Amino acid sequence: xxxxxxxxxxxxxxxxxxxxxxxxxxxxxxxxxxxxxxxxxxxxxxxxxxxxxxxxxxxxxxxxxxxxxxxxxxxxxxxxxxxxxxxxxxxxxxxxxxxxxxxxxxxxxxxxxxxxxxxxxxxxxxxxxxxxxxxxxxxxxxxxxxxxxxxxxxxxxxxxxxxxxxxxxxxxxxxxxxxxxxxxxxxxxxxxxxxxxxxxxxxxxxxxxxxxxxxxxxxxxxxxxxxxxxxxxxxxxxxxxxxxxxxxxxxxxxxxxxxxxxxxxxxxxxxxxxxxxxxxxxxxxxx
Amino acid sequence: xxxxxxxxxxxxxxxxxxxxxxxxxxxxxxxxxxxxxxxxxxxxxxxxxxxxxxxxxxxxxxxxxxxxxxxxxxxxxxxxxxxxxxxxxxxxxxxxxxxxxxxxxxxxxxxxxxxxxxxxxxxxxxxxxxxxxxxxxxxxxxxxxxxxxxxxxxxxxxxxxxxxxxxxxxxxxxxxxxxxxxxxxxxxxxxxxxxxxxxxxxxxxxxxxxxxxxxxxxxxxxxxxxxxxxxxxxxxxxxxxxxxxxxxxxxxxxxxxxxxxxxxxxxxxxxxxxxxxxxxxxxxxxxxxxxx
Numbered sequence: 336x337x338x339x340x341x342x343x344x345x346x347x348x349x350x351x352x353x354x355x356x357x358x359x360x361x362x363x364x365x366x367x368x369x370x371x372x373x374x375x376x377x378x379x380x381x382x383x384x385x386x387x388x389x390x391x392x393x394x395x396x397x398x399x400x401x402x403x404x405x406x407x408x409x410x411x412x413x414x415x416x417x418x419x420x421x422x423x424x425x426x427x428x429x430x431x432x433x434x435x436x437x438x439x440x441x442x443x444x445x446x447x448x449x450x451x452x453x454x455x456x457x458x459x460x461x462x463x464x465x466x467x468x469x470x471x472x473x474x475x476x477x478x479x480x481x482x483x484x485x486x487x488x489x490x491x492x493x494x495x496x497x498x499x500x501x502x503x504x505x506x507x508x509x510x511x512x513x514x515x516x517x518x519x520x521x522x523x524x525x526x527x528x529x530x531x532x533x534x535x536x537x538x539x540x541x542x543x544x545x546x547x548x549x550x551x552x553x554x555x556x557x558x559x560x561x562x563x564x565x566x567x568x569x570x571x572x573x574x575x576x577x578x579x580x581x582x583x584x585x586x587x588x589x590x591x592x593x594x595x596x597x598x599x600x601x602x603x604x605x606x607x608x609x610x611x612x613x614x615x616x617x618x619x620x621x622x
Numbered sequence: 623x624x625x626x627x628x629x630x631x632x633x634x635x636x637x638x639x640x641x642x643x644x645x646x647x648x649x650x651x652x653x654x655x656x657x658x659x660x661x662x663x664x665x666x667x668x669x670x671x672x673x674x675x676x677x678x679x680x681x682x683x684x685x686x687x688x689x690x691x692x693x694x695x696x697x698x699x700x701x702x703x704x705x706x707x708x709x710x711x712x713x714x715x716x717x718x719x720x721x722x723x724x725x726x727x728x729x730x731x732x733x734x735x736x737x738x739x740x741x742x743x744x745x746x747x748x749x750x751x752x753x754x755x756x757x758x759x760x761x762x763x764x765x766x767x768x769x770x771x772x773x774x775x776x777x778x779x780x781x782x783x784x785x786x787x788x789x790x791x792x793x794x795x796x797x798x799x800x801x802x803x804x805x806x807x808x809x810x811x812x813x814x815x816x817x818x819x820x821x822x823x824x825x826x827x828x829x830x831x832x833x834x835x836x837x838x839x840x841x842x843x844x845x846x847x848x849x850x851x852x853x854x855x856x857x858x859x860x861x862x863x864x865x866x867x868x869x870x871x872x873x874x875x876x877x878x879x880x881x882x883x884x885x886x887x888x889x890x891x892x893x894x895x896x897x898x899x900x901x902x903x904x905x906x907x908x909x910x911x912x913x914x
Binding site for chain 2: 342343344345346347350371372374377378393411413414429430432433434435436439440471473474475476478479506507508509510511513514528529530531532533535536539542543546547557560561564585587590593594596
């Protein structure tokens with residue numbers, strides 16, 4: 336089964352919890368779907384066994400020697416990426432969406448599409464099984480497609496090694512890479528915190544999960560930070576028919592574990608947080 | 623208008639915390655300022671203030687509508703579409719637009735020789751102008767649930783602040799891909815907020831690399847200083863990257879944030895520190911009209 340961990344708001348403890356789950360669930364395939372900011376490899380120092388190039392779309396490049404400055408491409412571009420200056424026509428790499436239209440309509444074939452090929456996907460072994468992670472090169476896009484590639488690799492590895500559980504550590508937000516992370520997952524765990532922004536983002540994340548007809552479960556991390564917002568979150572979950580799989584206290588040890596390159600369940604296996612995490616994991620698997 | 627983006631690679635390091643508090647400090651100091659929330663996937667900045675909605679505008683994208691009575695099923699639109707948003711089975715006479723995949727580029731329209739494609743606007747989200755007291759505003763971008771990319775909504779919000787005066791504080795989306803780049807490329811200066819942990823450092827490195835590629839000036843605020851380790855500081859020292867401020871790790875700050883209060887309102891020392899950060903940025907990066 337595939338368990339996706341997301342949060343809406345960043346910094347609620349998604350990756351720390353995904354890592355903890357991976358270290359208590361027996362043999363696992365762990366997929367780091369936060370391709371903008373992959374972090375799990377820092378805790379697990381995996382051996383890299385395979386590296387694949389990911390083509391993150393294309394960018395239009397204009398050959399000013401051929402260009403006659405007719406301006407046709409400027410009129411066609413919907414992304415405001417092409418500007419006709421006095422001297423030459425320029426294409427902004429930042430605004431270009433890679434749609435190919437300018438290269439197709441240019442009567443002089445002055446525009447070429449160049450693939451963005453600096454992004455990578457890595458897979459290998461770590462101390463609890465297999466790990467897959469993507470690395471979107473700075474400024475490259477289509478992160479959702481890279482997430483799909485990471486998930487396909489994770490599924491293939493799980494099948495090959497006969498591993499039952501795949502844990503997907505998702506990115507923050509609710510856009511394309513998050514949708515790619517949750518689509519088709521068996522369960523989506525939303526990690527939230529009792530802050531008003533945490534609650535606001537939880538609602539948007541939960542709405543996204545529901546829109547794609549998936550089952551959401553909530554973990555309230557740092558629950559003692561603000562008991563009244565924690566209550567509010569619990570009530571909101573109840574009225575929305577979403578189960579709260581468990582709560583965890585606000586504790587420095589989460590950060591200390593990370594600094595020591597360990598998951599919290601490795602750092603303090605007998606601690607209160609670790610035993611809660613084991614309970615939550617059993618709870619989640621029961622669904 | 624001088625635009626300062628507040629960003630971070632890693633989520634939850636305190637971007638919104640810093641952005642809302644700088645905004646609060648500038649208002650308290652009677653400076654002309656506005657706050658733009660460009661984290662369209664998870665907009666939160668307005669929660670920290672009492673606001674009244676002044677105006678709201680819909681952000682749309684044009685999506686093709688195919689007139690099957692004119693369509694000859696030649697397949698040229700399908701071939702032109704780089705996003706696989708047009709599904710076609712010519713022998714069966716089936717052609718469909720998959721709206722979720724469409725980027726609104728207009729390539730299909732340019733491809734069709736039979737005048738069989740029209741376009742209709744579809745909502746991607748909203749940009750709202752929220753008034754605090756009639757003289758200060760928050761421009762909030764908010765993407766609709768289920769929409770793939772927030773970039774167009776972010777662009778619309780940035781256009782709103784184009785002709786304003788004073789200092790714009792822009793709360794940027796996390797990550798280092800298109801939404802982040804769109805936001806910081808429209809800024810005069812970027813403050814990266816990080817935390818002194820291994821995850822914070824790893825994501826900071828990626829943000830720094832991105833900002834260097836697009837050649838934008840930036841500086842760092844370390845939030846929750848005292849937690850974690852010293853590696854972020856060492857990285858900044860080695861890379862000659864300006865450290866603008868260290869905000870100490872205090873549970874009281876986390877609690878104030880949790881209830882939605884700008885700390886700078888009651889903490890004049892913190893407000894002064896933030897004002898100094900802005901002053902230094904303007905002194906070094908502002909043009910003559912922005913310098914005070």
